[in-house]
Amino acid sequence: RQGTLDVAVCPLPGDADVSDFDVTDLADEPLRIVARARHPLSNRKSVPMSALAGATWIMQTPDTPLRRDVDAMLAAGGLRPAAIVETVSIVATIALLQESDAFTVMPQALAHHYARFGMVQQLSVRVPTPMSRYALVTRARRELSPVAQAFVALLAVSAVESRTA
Numbered sequence: 001r002q003g004t005l006d007v008a009v010c011p012l013p014g015d016a017d018v019s020d021f022d023v024t025d026l027a028d029e030p031l032r033i034v035a036r037a038r039h040p041l042s043n044r045k046s047v048p049m050s051a052l053a054g055a056t057w058i059m060q061t062p063d064t065p066l067r068r069d070v071d072a073m074l075a076a077g078g079l080r081p082a083a084i085v086e087t088v089s090i091v092a093t094i095a096l097l098q099e100s101d102a103f104t105v106m107p108q109a110l111a112h113h114y115a116r117f118g119m120v121q122q123l124s125v126r127v128p129t130p131m132s133r134y135a136l137v138t139r140a141r142r143e144l145s146p147v148a149q150a151f152v153a154l155l156a157v158s159a160v161e162s163r164t165a
Contacts, residue, residue, distance in 0.1 A: 007148050033105055
């Protein structure tokens with residue numbers, strides 16, 4: 001809205017006012033519940049939602065799209081966190097996970113990344129509607145620079161390829 005960005009790739013909350021923007025849905029990204037590596041629940045083949053009750057959760061602040069998705073996901077699973085630590089920093093989230101038996105929710109790609117390095121473990125929890133939607137956002141009625149146009153075209157191709165893979 002301030003005119004400082006030409007293109008954004010981000011999740012948008014369902015109630016966002018996008019009247020000044022052109023929005024193209026790119027992809028849904030599955031969300032995963034994770035804990036520290038070697039968490040007592042990390043080796044179970046299946047973890048019921050009830051096993052997560054009473055735990056501390058590390059979450060983004062309530063004004064973020066990911067937090068809204070996580071809140072909706074947990075509510076659909078009948079889970080209300082007992083204690084919440086809020087941070088927008090992934091570095092703080094990972095550090096807090098390492099020192100506790102807390103849980104957090106991350107996009108699948110991020111969970112895979114940190115799991116490769118042994119920092120987190122995805123839990124095998126059946127979770128209702130575990131998705132976060134990413135969109136390409138540009139300012140309406142504004143022509144993009146050639147470089148931005150090329151970037152948008154690459155994103156469009158990548159989104160189509162990921163949907164057909």
